[in-house]
Amino acid sequence: MPQSNPVRYADANPEVRAVYDDIMATRGIDDVNNFWMHIANHPPTLKRTWEGVKEAMAPGALDSLMKEMVFVAVSASNGCEYCLRCHTDAARKQGMSDEMLGELLAVVGVATQSNILANGYQIPLDEDMMV
Amino acid sequence: MPQSNPVRYADANPEVRAVYDDIMATRGIDDVNNFWMHIANHPPTLKRTWEGVKEAMAPGALDSLMKEMVFVAVSASNGCEYCLRCHTDAARKQGMSDEMLGELLAVVGVATQSNILANGYQIPLDEDMMV
Amino acid sequence: MPQSNPVRYADANPEVRAVYDDIMATRGIDDVNNFWMHIANHPPTLKRTWEGVKEAMAPGALDSLMKEMVFVAVSASNGCEYCLRCHTDAARKQGMSDEMLGELLAVVGVATQSNILANGYQIPLDEDMMV
Amino acid sequence: MPQSNPVRYADANPEVRAVYDDIMATRGIDDVNNFWMHIANHPPTLKRTWEGVKEAMAPGALDSLMKEMVFVAVSASNGCEYCLRCHTDAARKQGMSDEMLGELLAVVGVATQSNILANGYQIPLDEDMMV
Amino acid sequence: MPQSNPVRYADANPEVRAVYDDIMATRGIDDVNNFWMHIANHPPTLKRTWEGVKEAMAPGALDSLMKEMVFVAVSASNGCEYCLRCHTDAARKQGMSDEMLGELLAVVGVATQSNILANGYQIPLDEDMMV
Amino acid sequence: MPQSNPVRYADANPEVRAVYDDIMATRGIDDVNNFWMHIANHPPTLKRTWEGVKEAMAPGALDSLMKEMVFVAVSASNGCEYCLRCHTDAARKQGMSDEMLGELLAVVGVATQSNILANGYQIPLDEDMMV
Numbered sequence: 107m108p109q110s111n112p113v114r115y116a117d118a119n120p121e122v123r124a125v126y127d128d129i130m131a132t133r134g135i136d137d138v139n140n141f142w143m144h145i146a147n148h149p150p151t152l153k154r155t156w157e158g159v160k161e162a163m164a165p166g167a168l169d170s171l172m173k174e175m176v177f178v179a180v181s182a183s184n185g186c187e188y189c190l191r192c193h194t195d196a197a198r199k200q201g202m203s204d205e206m207l208g209e210l211l212a213v214v215g216v217a218t219q220s221n222i223l224a225n226g227y228q229i230p231l232d233e234d235m236m237v
Numbered sequence: 238m239p240q241s242n243p244v245r246y247a248d249a250n251p252e253v254r255a256v257y258d259d260i261m262a263t264r265g266i267d268d269v270n271n272f273w274m275h276i277a278n279h280p281p282t283l284k285r286t287w288e289g290v291k292e293a294m295a296p297g298a299l300d301s302l303m304k305e306m307v308f309v310a311v312s313a314s315n316g317c318e319y320c321l322r323c324h325t326d327a328a329r330k331q332g333m334s335d336e337m338l339g340e341l342l343a344v345v346g347v348a349t350q351s352n353i354l355a356n357g358y359q360i361p362l363d364e365d366m367m368v
Numbered sequence: 369m370p371q372s373n374p375v376r377y378a379d380a381n382p383e384v385r386a387v388y389d390d391i392m393a394t395r396g397i398d399d400v401n402n403f404w405m406h407i408a409n410h411p412p413t414l415k416r417t418w419e420g421v422k423e424a425m426a427p428g429a430l431d432s433l434m435k436e437m438v439f440v441a442v443s444a445s446n447g448c449e450y451c452l453r454c455h456t457d458a459a460r461k462q463g464m465s466d467e468m469l470g471e472l473l474a475v476v477g478v479a480t481q482s483n484i485l486a487n488g489y490q491i492p493l494d495e496d497m498m499v
Numbered sequence: 500m501p502q503s504n505p506v507r508y509a510d511a512n513p514e515v516r517a518v519y520d521d522i523m524a525t526r527g528i529d530d531v532n533n534f535w536m537h538i539a540n541h542p543p544t545l546k547r548t549w550e551g552v553k554e555a556m557a558p559g560a561l562d563s564l565m566k567e568m569v570f571v572a573v574s575a576s577n578g579c580e581y582c583l584r585c586h587t588d589a590a591r592k593q594g595m596s597d598e599m600l601g602e603l604l605a606v607v608g609v610a611t612q613s614n615i616l617a618n619g620y621q622i623p624l625d626e627d628m629m630v
Numbered sequence: 631m632p633q634s635n636p637v638r639y640a641d642a643n644p645e646v647r648a649v650y651d652d653i654m655a656t657r658g659i660d661d662v663n664n665f666w667m668h669i670a671n672h673p674p675t676l677k678r679t680w681e682g683v684k685e686a687m688a689p690g691a692l693d694s695l696m697k698e699m700v701f702v703a704v705s706a707s708n709g710c711e712y713c714l715r716c717h718t719d720a721a722r723k724q725g726m727s728d729e730m731l732g733e734l735l736a737v738v739g740v741a742t743q744s745n746i747l748a749n750g751y752q753i754p755l756d757e758d759m760m761v
Numbered sequence: 762m763p764q765s766n767p768v769r770y771a772d773a774n775p776e777v778r779a780v781y782d783d784i785m786a787t788r789g790i791d792d793v794n795n796f797w798m799h800i801a802n803h804p805p806t807l808k809r810t811w812e813g814v815k816e817a818m819a820p821g822a823l824d825s826l827m828k829e830m831v832f833v834a835v836s837a838s839n840g841c842e843y844c845l846r847c848h849t850d851a852a853r854k855q856g857m858s859d860e861m862l863g864e865l866l867a868v869v870g871v872a873t874q875s876n877i878l879a880n881g882y883q884i885p886l887d888e889d890m891m892v
Binding site for chain 6: 634663668669679682683685700705708711716717719729733734737738739740741744745747749752754755759
């Protein structure tokens with residue numbers, strides 16, 4: 107038994123359809139993917155999640171490509187296959203090359219290693235950090 | 238009892254001093270911080286870690302500012318205070334504004350939420366992801 | 369090659385059978401699932417894990433539904449598919465509706481985001497927290 | 500150097516003050532704590548975070564006490580001291596007893612152990628999960 | 631306000647004292663540390679946790695030093711300062727040298743990096759893994 | 762669409778082939794597995810990762826079996842299926858028995874639970890830890 111069933115456009119209530127319409131218009135696509143159709147089982151979750159993603163991922167002080175790459179970095183760190191598929195694809199469409207992906211994951215790797223070492227040796231803050 | 242004591246330059250063996258010298262030369266600073274002085278208790282760890290950080294953080298297909306911000310994103314996700322102090326500071330010195338930090342953490346937040354939802358609803362891969 | 373093979377009741381030693389019997393009696397089912405059959409490769413792990421689960425998940429100051437939902441929340445956060453399948457199913461059988469699941473994952477999401485922000489901004493404890 | 504400075508009410512712009520006012524009115528308190536004053540360095544982050552927290556933590560299909568306890572469970576799992584201080588306190592004010600906290604953390608513990616065992620033994624889904 | 635107050639031996643009920651006595655006898659010490667005195671606010675948590683730790687950490691197919699080092703590895707990965715202090719100390723008392731700690735954290739680091747890369751590139755299982 | 766395609770030996774450039782040759786020679790095998798063939802899409806990542814793994818996993822103050830088991834412990838904690846398959850297999854080839862795996866995961870479990878309790882109760886450092 108799957109955890110949940112997707113809510114198809116044809117079966118969706120007006121509140122859900124309005125979100126689907128906004129997703130499709132914003133992204134220039136003609137269907138929404140499983141992520142949105144599954145969380146639509148709880149319409150307030152669908153609405154809040156889409157609004158949060160739409161605002162946070164829109165270009166601002168950081169451009170879209172950088173935002174997609176940070177999304178990939180976080181999802182690689184958390185090991186979420188579904189999100190990695192979507193957002194690696196999105197990042198590639200916006201120009202992420204093999205070199206960029208390699209360097210991105212290298213930074214995620216050394217950052218995580220540094221976190222482990224700082225914890226493992228319980229390294230105290232430097233004096234100039236404590237002012 | 239602290240977890241470890243820092244290895245000061247004056248007390249360091251030549252292998253450790255060589256790494257300290259390279260850190261200071263690469264970064265244009267005249268002292269190394271606690272992170273390096275503590276992991277120097279195991280010189281091969283110091284050497285390998287520095288070489289990994291130096292290579293991964295050097296500008297390449299991604300610039301230094303972006304790499305520092307990804308480092309901040311990962312460390313915020315992992316909750317490492319020491320690393321956050323160092324790398325937020327480094328990112329700010331390279332131009333990270335309050336807006337950029339706010340947007341960065343917003344992306345980390347929505348990415349993590351998406352990971353949780355994709356897991357929680359056990360969302361299956363879309364058909365076009367499986368080709 | 370799978371990581372491990374399940375230990376079937378017919379092939380189990382008396383120590384393992386006693387645990388299987390207790391699981392089936394406690395839960396009113398007539399077979400144990402893969403989780404128990406795989407960890408039975410190390411009988412002390414089977415016994416200790418079952419006793420811990422049985423005690424921690426029994427109704428007490430918190431009822432069974434709430435406990436199942438916390439189990440789902442933790443497993444969504446950790447991304448464990450097997451556990452999500454079992455415990456989402458168990459929570460639904462005890463009355464978890466789509467609304468309750470949606471609200472549960474919403475809380476997991478905002479809590480995790482708050483953790484990231486508190487880390488990312490290195491927010492100091494409020495004065496009244498330090499008394 | 501701290502990561503960020505708090506934005507005091509007296510120094511806040513109207514957008515930030517409006518959020519502070521809503522936080523204080525919603526919670527019946529006469530000051531906002533450090534969390535909000537620090538993330539106010541990026542007003543859109545303040546606004547979006549508050550709206551998300553306000554919506555997700557409001558009583559609905561789950562009551563406030565349960566939501567606060569799930570917040571505590573997630574923050575204990577992620578190890579966020581600031582959030583644990585705030586939300587353990589909030590949960591206690593809403594009636595969480597020592598027994599309830601003990602049982603909550605016990606469930607977080609056995610859930611996490613189950614996640615580790617399911618991963619470590621790479622336990623396959625049961626047949627009835629795959630229908 | 632601290633999250634909880636320690637339960638001193640003088641104030642403890644017989645159930646708690648019995649656990650304290652067993653901890654002191656097992657470890658050959660004449661006082662229990664904060665960890666046990668705080669979780670004693672919920673006596674069943676104290677009892678279950680101690681029994682789990684006592685069984686899991688006892689020498690068996692793996693010796694005590696190795697078990698303490700795995701405890702350090704996990705705690706470094708999770709960033710738990712309290713546990714790192716206790717268990718690094720315990721491991722050192724059982725013979726963990728600077729070289730051993732350095733190598734341990736190096737393995738934790740490369741394992742975590744490999745996890746990130748396997749996720750980030752969504753590397754499929756090798757054919758001989760799927761038999 | 763897969764996240765990346767494997768780089769076969771026949772199609773690899775000399776830099777990649779040199780790493781493949783070293784992996785096969787070091788491990789006494791006649792093919793490299795998917796992990797290496799996928800990260801070879803970014804040759805510097807391949808080279809750096811292999812050198813890190815080769816150095817960190819070589820026997821030193823800790824033997825190979827212990828290192829493989831720590832790798833399994835970390836991967837179980839992070840939930841990385843690919844890495845668990847490879848390294849559980851490697852650990853078994855070096856002598857890890859069912860008892861050893863069971864005890865290993867038991868320690869990972871109690872360590873993680875202790876981390877959660879130390880966080881959840883915000884247990885202060887003991888006085889003798891602060892000297």
